[in-house]
Amino acid sequence: MICKYCRKEVSNGVGPANGGIITEVLHDLPSSHIFKEAADDHDLDYHSGTTESDRMWADNMFLLRMNNAVHAKCSWYSKWWYFLQAKRNYWAVRKFGNKFFSYHGCRG
Ligand SMILES: [Zn+2]
Numbered sequence: 001m002i003c004k005y006c007r008k009e010v011s012n013g014v015g016p017a018n019g020g021i022i023t024e025v026l027h028d029l030p031s032s033h034i035f036k037e038a039a040d041d042h043d044l045d046y047h048s049g050t051t052e053s054d055r056m057w058a059d060n061m062f063l064l065r066m067n068n069a070v071h072a073k074c075s076w077y078s079k080w081w082y083f084l085q086a087k088r089n090y091w092a093v094r095k096f097g098n099k100f101f102s103y104h105g106c107r108g
Pocket of ligand 1: 006008047106
């Protein structure tokens with residue numbers, strides 16, 4: 001994906017080949033395909049920075065997008081499991097995401 005601020009290519013959020021943030025934080029994410037778009041957007045938000053409140057916003061948007069993905073993509077009997085995954089992912093980026101967040105950012 002291309003960053004809309006600096007026009008640089010930003011690595012995708014999931015998948016072992018590209019080393020996205022979610023892949024770094026969660027080594028084996030069983031539900032990654034469901035949350036791919038949410039993770040990609042989250043990586044972009046982390047790339048563009050810039051402040052701790054931006055990071056909280058990015059994490060909150062991540063949770064919202066994951067929950068929307070569960071509503072859109074999962075069958076009624078598996079939703080509870082994916083909502084748990086979404087909550088775990090959110091907890092993980094809240095707890096460990098600061099290592100990956102760009103506090104310099106690229107929004108000038
Ligand atoms: Zn950028």
